[in-house]
Amino acid sequence: MEAGQATAERAGTRRLPGWLAGLLPLLVLGAAIGLFVGLGAPGLERNGIPVEELSVESTKLRPGQIEVTVRNDGPDPVAVRQVIVNDAFVGFRQSDQEIGRLGSGKITMDYPWVEGQAYEIGLVTATGGTVAATVDVAAETPRADLGFFGLMALVGLYVGVIPVGIGMLWLPWVRTMDPRWLQFLMALTLGLLAFLGVDALLEGTDFAGTGSQAFGGASLVFLGAGAAYLALAGVDAWLRGRRDAAGGKAGPWRLAFLVALGIGLHNLGEGLAIGSSYAIGSLALGVSLIVGFALHNTTEGLAIVAPVARGEERPQGSLGRLIGLGLLAGVPAVLGAWIGASAFNPSLAAFMFGLGAGAIAQVIVQIAPSVRDAGGRLLHPLAVAGLLTGVALMYTTSLLISL
Amino acid sequence: MTEPSEHKLSRRRLLGGAAGVAALPVLHELVPHTGVHDGLARAAGGHGEGAEVPGASKAAHAGAGHRGTVGSVNPAVNGFDPAEIVRDFDEGKVRRVAGRTVREWEIVAEDKEIEVAPGVKFAAWTYNGRVPGPTLRAREGERLRINFVNGSRHPHTMHFHGIHRDIHDGIPGVGPGNLGPGGSYTYEFDASPFGLHLYHCHSTPLAEHISKGLYGAFIIDPKDDRPKADELVMVMNGFDTNFDRANEVYAVNTVAFAYHDRPIRVKRGELVRIYCVNILEFDLVNSFHLHANFFDYYPTGTKLEPRDLTDTVVLGQGERGIMEVRFPFTGKYMFHAHVSEFADLGWMGFFEVVD
Numbered sequence A: 001m002e003a004g005q006a007t008a009e010r011a012g013t014r015r016l017p018g019w020l021a022g023l024l025p026l027l028v029l030g031a032a033i034g035l036f037v038g039l040g041a042p043g044l045e046r047n048g049i050p051v052e053e054l055s056v057e058s059t060k061l062r063p064g065q066i067e068v069t070v071r072n073d074g075p076d077p078v079a080v081r082q083v084i085v086n087d088a089f090v091g092f093r094q095s096d097q098e099i100g101r102l103g104s105g106k107i108t109m110d111y112p113w114v115e116g117q118a119y120e121i122g123l124v125t126a127t128g129g130t131v132a133a134t135v136d137v138a139a140e141t142p143r144a145d146l147g148f149f150g151l152m153a154l155v156g157l158y159v160g161v162i163p164v165g166i167g168m169l170w171l172p173w174v175r176t177m178d179p180r181w182l183q184f185l186m187a188l189t190l191g192l193l194a195f196l197g198v199d200a201l202l203e204g205t206d207f208a209g210t211g212s213q214a215f216g217g218a219s220l221v222f223l224g225a226g227a228a229y230l231a232l233a234g235v236d237a238w239l240r241g242r243r244d245a246a247g248g249k250a251g252p253w254r255l256a257f258l259v260a261l262g263i264g265l266h267n268l269g270e271g272l273a274i275g276s277s278y279a280i281g282s283l284a285l286g287v288s289l290i291v292g293f294a295l296h297n298t299t300e301g302l303a304i305v306a307p308v309a310r311g312e313e314r315p316q317g318s319l320g321r322l323i324g325l326g327l328l329a330g331v332p333a334v335l336g337a338w339i340g341a342s343a344f345n346p347s348l349a350a351f352m353f354g355l356g357a358g359a360i361a362q363v364i365v366q367i368a369p370s371v372r373d374a375g376g377r378l379l380h381p382l383a384v385a386g387l388l389t390g391v392a393l394m395y396t397t398s399l400l401i402s403l
Numbered sequence B: 001m002t003e004p005s006e007h008k009l010s011r012r013r014l015l016g017g018a019a020g021v022a023a024l025p026v027l028h029e030l031v032p033h034t035g036v037h038d039g040l041a042r043a044a045g046g047h048g049e050g051a052e053v054p055g056a057s058k059a060a061h062a063g064a065g066h067r068g069t070v071g072s073v074n075p076a077v078n079g080f081d082p083a084e085i086v087r088d089f090d091e092g093k094v095r096r097v098a099g100r101t102v103r104e105w106e107i108v109a110e111d112k113e114i115e116v117a118p119g120v121k122f123a124a125w126t127y128n129g130r131v132p133g134p135t136l137r138a139r140e141g142e143r144l145r146i147n148f149v150n151g152s153r154h155p156h157t158m159h160f161h162g163i164h165r166d167i168h169d170g171i172p173g174v175g176p177g178n179l180g181p182g183g184s185y186t187y188e189f190d191a192s193p194f195g196l197h198l199y200h201c202h203s204t205p206l207a208e209h210i211s212k213g214l215y216g217a218f219i220i221d222p223k224d225d226r227p228k229a230d231e232l233v234m235v236m237n238g239f240d241t242n243f244d245r246a247n248e249v250y251a252v253n254t255v256a257f258a259y260h261d262r263p264i265r266v267k268r269g270e271l272v273r274i275y276c277v278n279i280l281e282f283d284l285v286n287s288f289h290l291h292a293n294f295f296d297y298y299p300t301g302t303k304l305e306p307r308d309l310t311d312t313v314v315l316g317q318g319e320r321g322i323m324e325v326r327f328p329f330t331g332k333y334m335f336h337a338h339v340s341e342f343a344d345l346g347w348m349g350f351f352e353v354v355d
Helices: A002-012 A018-038 A146-168 A171-175 A179-208 A219-246 A251-279 A287-310 A318-342 A346-371 A381-398 B004-011 B036-045 B206-211 B340-344
Strands: A054-062 A065-072 A080-085 A092-094 A104-110 A119-125 A130-135 B093-097 B100-117 B120-127 B136-139 B143-150 B184-190 B195-200 B215-221 B230-239 B249-252 B264-267 B271-278 B285-290 B295-299 B308-310 B312-316 B320-326 B331-336 B348-354
Touching: A054 A119, A054 A130, A065 A119, A065 A130, A080 A104, A146 A251, A146 A287, A146 A318, A171 A287, A179 A219, A179 A251, A179 A287, A179 A346, A179 A381, A219 A251, A219 A346, A251 A287, A251 A318, A251 A346, A287 A318, A287 A381, A318 A346, B100 B136, B100 B249, B195 B271, B195 B320, B215 B230, B215 B271, B230 B264, B230 B285, B271 B312, B285 B320, B308 B312, B312 B320
Parallel strands: B100 B143, B136 B215, B230 B271, B264 B348
Antiparallel strands: A054 A065, A065 A104, A080 A119, A092 A104, A119 A130, B093 B100, B100 B120, B143 B184, B195 B215, B230 B249, B271 B320, B285 B312, B285 B331, B295 B308, B295 B320, B331 B348
16 A cells, blocks of 8 residues: 555655665565564464474584584474484483574584494484484594695696696697687687586586585585676676777787686686595595696696687787686695585585586687688587597596596 | 374484584583582482481481482472382271271372483383382281272283282283273282282383383281391383383382482391382393392292392393391392393492491
């Protein structure tokens, strides 16, 4: 009714300022919600009994202690009342007596766990329900101290910055290439990127399937992908605008920048995965793993310099630019490792992998035209060969990595 | 009001915690809500009545560190107290009819939420509002009448172990059969044979009707009294709180660790007689083990000579027996299931022997 009056007023005298008219439905909505809740949802009766859903976000082991972090996925608050570890009640403390919707709680139990053994933890709720958390192989969770962050930075350098930098050393060779082979190389880059993009999507959905689903689960991957795709399109449009304004011709560098940015976002997710696996003790930082990542990511360096090779001009300060691109692509691995090791959350990981996938998709769209042959065809034999080679290269090197 | 059983099955997700990590550099301030010791302190002194709770002892808690549950169950919440159940024998109402003793009980089946471990509720089905149901006690040869009323929202019966006609056997399809909500029946038979028996609901699904709490001890004394003793009833039971057809909580007389927190007080040198019934569902065997002592064992209590002098007996579902023991020393003596898992999950207690 209020709305009706307002409309009449507006049509008649136009006394209401525009912004207030826009606000009016929101005010009515607020009042309606207040009334509805205040009256105790008239006409509606809750069907069924409270739903208890807790998902385990992390399980950490300290000497003589196990700490479980849970999140409430369900619509109703959940209260943990007892804890069973391997078929025995154990003493515990908890951060919250009752965990509200989307809230998280920490349950710390004193338990003389033994390294290498498996444990099944049952959180018994007030209604007698049990939420299971498992420890597959007991090992002390690394502490997040300075040394730990240093180690993660080192790992990030090894798997991100250094290999990408090495890969970029192909630039001089690439510059001497026949233009047709350069086209092949661009197609190869597309292949590399396509592989990384699909990989990021799969990793993201993997993470989305674990832990709390309350924040959207797998849809987070696609939200992230969409956001990154649009953001990169925006950045690209902005770069083009600047170029036009400057009257310059920075096409190749623009492409290289986008490739580096896309790869950087992908490496953010990769670092996250490494950091989180290491922090829960499920990752052996062996030589082979690091070597595998290094080989895998060296190809990414090639992808960054390939667009630059096409450019005829060699602007001043190009070395600085190249270093910048290398860092843009590699440093996020360090960042990811830090985040993964310190504030890991499966939903966050899913979103970040989504970002990587979306960014790569946008980069692919940007690079694709440079693969076209004289006739404007995209999938000419040379391009197909390049694409397949790129995918094969990535697939083979990915076999060396298994987290 | 809702139908409890159906929805609960699907309402809890068992989520494996494969997920990750969080070695947070800054840990949340943990607010310890009820540490083990707080819980014990409350168990020792938090029963309101102020007066001595039968079987309870404050001194006994000083060194208690065996149990795992946190907090304590306030008997006022359940309306019954394991510390009282252990010495509570219901002899019914006695009348003489034509020169013969007739003993009568009123039993009502009720749905009731009970607390089986601190903070953990269980939607029980009960006889007379308690789990286990009242310990019915008669003498061999008496006429027994059990006036049963079903006040529950589910069909139930009362099935007695003993010797009687089929129509009083309390099973579906024979005699009165299943008694629906509001239904009633008087089960009537002679007390025979003497010994330690049990009664329980026999509606189907049987395991569900029993495991939810519809059972109790049924003692028929021999014509000549057994030697005078401090008599105790222990019904070994368990609770499947999450409906996975396995018990989460084990106990004697329902509440996990009840006699661990408040030991059963007995006198040194005095004969102690324990009527022990195993009504545990889902697990095939249960057992009773006494520390630092040996007891005479009378399986089913149907003979007056002990079969064994032992410290451990193993009991299958529905099996029961009488134990007789004297404690030569004062102090705290543990008893528990020697199925160690059950002990860790609540079936563990103490005798406190005093002069």
